[in-house]
Amino acid sequence: xxxxxxxxxxxxxxxxxxxxxxxxxxxxxxxxxxxxxxxxxxxxxxxxxxxxxxxxxxxxxxxxxxxxxxxxxxxxxxxxxxx
Amino acid sequence: xxxxxxxxxxxxxxxxxxxxxxxxxxxxxxxxxxxxxxxxxxxxxxxxxxxxxxxxxxxxxxxxxxxxxxxxxxxxxxxxxxxxxxxxxxxxxxxxxxxxxxxxxxxxxxxxxxxxxxxxxxxxxxxxxxxxxxxxxxxxxxxxxxxxxxxxxxxxxxxxxxxxxxxxxxxxxxxxxxxxxxxxxxxxxxxxxxxxxxxxxxxxxxxxxxxxxxxxxxxxxxxxxxxxxxxxxxxxxxxxxxxxxxxxxxxxxxxxxxxxxxxxxxxxxxxxxxxxxxxxxxxxxxxxxxxxxxxxxxxxxxxxxxxxxxxxxxxxxxxxxxxxxxxxxxxxxxxxxxxxxxxxxxxxxxxxxxxxxxxxxxxxxxxxxxxxxxxxxxxxxxxxxxxxxxxxxxxxxxxxxxxx
Numbered sequence: 001x002x003x004x005x006x007x008x009x010x011x012x013x014x015x016x017x018x019x020x021x022x023x024x025x026x027x028x029x030x031x032x033x034x035x036x037x038x039x040x041x042x043x044x045x046x047x048x049x050x051x052x053x054x055x056x057x058x059x060x061x062x063x064x065x066x067x068x069x070x071x072x073x074x075x076x077x078x079x080x081x082x083x
Numbered sequence: 084x085x086x087x088x089x090x091x092x093x094x095x096x097x098x099x100x101x102x103x104x105x106x107x108x109x110x111x112x113x114x115x116x117x118x119x120x121x122x123x124x125x126x127x128x129x130x131x132x133x134x135x136x137x138x139x140x141x142x143x144x145x146x147x148x149x150x151x152x153x154x155x156x157x158x159x160x161x162x163x164x165x166x167x168x169x170x171x172x173x174x175x176x177x178x179x180x181x182x183x184x185x186x187x188x189x190x191x192x193x194x195x196x197x198x199x200x201x202x203x204x205x206x207x208x209x210x211x212x213x214x215x216x217x218x219x220x221x222x223x224x225x226x227x228x229x230x231x232x233x234x235x236x237x238x239x240x241x242x243x244x245x246x247x248x249x250x251x252x253x254x255x256x257x258x259x260x261x262x263x264x265x266x267x268x269x270x271x272x273x274x275x276x277x278x279x280x281x282x283x284x285x286x287x288x289x290x291x292x293x294x295x296x297x298x299x300x301x302x303x304x305x306x307x308x309x310x311x312x313x314x315x316x317x318x319x320x321x322x323x324x325x326x327x328x329x330x331x332x333x334x335x336x337x338x339x340x341x342x343x344x345x346x347x348x349x350x351x352x353x354x355x356x357x358x359x360x361x362x363x364x365x366x367x368x369x370x371x372x373x374x375x376x377x378x379x380x381x382x383x384x385x386x387x388x389x390x391x392x393x394x395x396x397x398x399x400x401x402x403x404x405x406x407x408x409x410x411x412x413x414x415x416x417x418x419x420x421x422x423x424x425x426x427x428x429x430x431x432x433x434x435x436x437x438x439x440x441x442x443x444x445x446x447x448x449x450x451x452x453x454x455x456x457x458x459x460x461x462x463x464x465x466x467x468x469x470x471x472x473x474x475x476x477x478x479x480x481x482x483x484x485x486x487x
Contacts, residue, residue: 003104003155040103040216042164047451053161055103062104080106 003062003080012065012074023054023065028076033058053077084249085313086200088190089224089232090173090207092165093241095186097128099165100155102216111136111152113145117331118154120146125157129220129241162186168215169207176203189229200225204244227311233265249311256283256309264309278302283309324360325416326350333409337401340413344397345390345461347415352390353453355417356445359425361386362417367397369410378406381418388423389441390458 011027020041026033039062040055049070056063064078092098096114101107111131113124120143127136127145131152136145145152166185174180178192192200204223211219224236225246235245238255247255261272264283278297280286286294286302287309294302307314326347334340344367355362366381380400387393397415428435444456454461 039105040099040161040165042161044160045452047455057105062106064103080104 003064003078005078006076008076010065010074010076012067014067021052021067023056023067023074026056026058026063026065026074026076033060033063084197084227084311085194086192086197087226087229087232087313088178088192088200088204088207089183089226089229089236090169090188090190090204091222091224091233091236091240092169092186092211093220093222094126094129094132095165096126096157096162097131098219099161099216100158101128102165102218103161105218107153108218111149113140113142113152113154114157115142115154116157116329118142118156121332122154123329124154165215165219169211169219169221172210172214173207176207183233187233189232191229201244201246204246208242208244228308228313229315230265230308231311234259234263237263237265252309252311253284253287256287259283261286264305274298275302322420323416323418324351324354324358324362324420325366325414327412327414329412330410333411335406335409337398337405340401340410341398342461342463343413344401344415345394347413348393348397349390349454349457349461351415351417352388352393353445353448355388355420355423356441359423360417360420361388361423362393363419363421364417365393365396365400366414366416366418367400368414368416369406370412371406371408371410376408378408378410380404383419384417386421386423389437391460393417394460 008028012023013025014021014023016022022038023035026035035056035058037057038054039057042053044051044053049068052067052069054065054067056065061080063076063081066075066077067073097112100112100114109130110128111134112128113131113136114126115122115124120141122142124136124140124142124145125138127138127140131145131149134148136148136152142154145154162185166182170180170182170188173188173190176190176192177196178190180188180190182188192203196203204225208221208223211221220242222236222240222242223244224232224234224238226232226235227247231247231252235247235255239245259282261267261275261281261283262269267275275281275286275298280289280294280297280302286305289306291303291306294306298305304314328343328347330343351362362384363386364381364383366379368377368379370377382396382400384392384396393415429438447456448454
């Protein structure tokens with residue numbers, strides 16, 4: 001089975017580090033997940049908005065978080081937590 | 084001797100997906116635009132290749148070979164981002180850098196760097212792992228010209244580095260078949276065999292006049308290339324501009340091909356306007372379902388950069404000379420390009436108004452994404468041919484390199 005695609009809004013604690021935005025903790029469906037590392041970060045333009053995608057590792061699996069610069073929302077867009 | 088360094092990212096699309104999802108590392112991964120039994124794998128991970136899955140393998144076939152293979156859709160933006168990152172690393176070295184495709188870059192080193200070409204190769208490979216992603220492995224080939232550098236690169240894959248020098252050139256060529264050389268495929272190899280040339284070493288060792296006699300000027304050029312001469316000039320000029328797309332299911336029906344034709348013409352017209360070209364010729368072509376014969380028709384055009392004019396011409400060709408068998412892939416290419424002169428507007432009021440409307444819709448699509456505003460004729464084509472990344476030379480990436 002491959003990763004699961006979602007678009008759930010999530011709460012994220014992040015830091016700005018040396019000009020970079022780095023997610024640290026994500027809260028999803030009432031549970032906290034520590035981000036252990038960012039494996040890949042890329043940005044896509046959506047109209048005037050910039051969407052940052054963070055492919056991250058957590059203690060229970062991989063996930064991709066997106067951050068909309070205009071809307072200031074974090075979303076969980078992909079995970080393999082249920083594999 | 085001059086030194087060219089050719090870098091090729093190993094199983095690029097699949098490795099990038101494994102980089103972003105560590106749980107897929109070490110597992111067989113296939114990238115396929117359509118995850119259906121008839122879908123085609125466009126890239127396989129190093130692990131999947133060991134079981135015989137390669138580019139062109141059908142998804143069903145891949146699942147038979149590896150039942151737990153993970154099939155993922157391609158994510159072109161991610162690949163472009165990674166390409167830009169490893170390209171920017173290569174641009175820090177002294178030389179001329181040119182992307183050959185999204186996963187391959189060649190670097191013509193400056194004379195001061197020739198002695199340390201291998202050291203630079205090792206350095207670039209390590210920096211890609213350190214600065215772009217630890218799972219991203221690459222192979223490097225070094226040679227006195229691009230062909231030998233690319234050949235060296237393909238011999239030591241994955242994660243290899245090989246330099247072809249005057250000392251080892253004959254030994255390396257002796258191990259290869261003619262079709263291992265970039266630019267020699269089945270038909271050319273058959274022609275060479277008929278002329279009594281069976282291996283790359285024959286091309287290397289035979290007297291130039293004899294090769295010219297047996298194969299014509301092509302034989303002489305291959306002799307020069309394999310002996311390390313840089314005879315291929317790097318031409319950066321745009322000569323044609325086109326788009327193609329693989330069909331979800333083979334069809335020969337013009338009505339079924341119509342939505343895709345609309346989209347291909349739209350993309351070409353956008354790029355003609357972006358780059359200020361007028362097209363004076365159009366080719367419509369397709370590959371038959373068995374990837375055997377090709378269906379090709381061409382026509383001259385009045386100079387244009389308009390989608391509707393390209394579409395009407397292509398549609399006319401498709402309707403009057405439909406393909407005899409179902410097509411697997413459809414392509415539209417414009418040729419005989421000439422620079423557009425924005426300072427000379429049309430004398431006709433209707434043309435001027437159409438041009439203004441196109442500039443307006445282009446501005447909206449630039450800002451809000453492709454196909455935000457589309458002509459009414461294109462309604463219903465939304466699901467056809469999404470974003471894709473070119474396997475061959477990607478002009479967009481090459482232009483970025485020139486601009487940077």
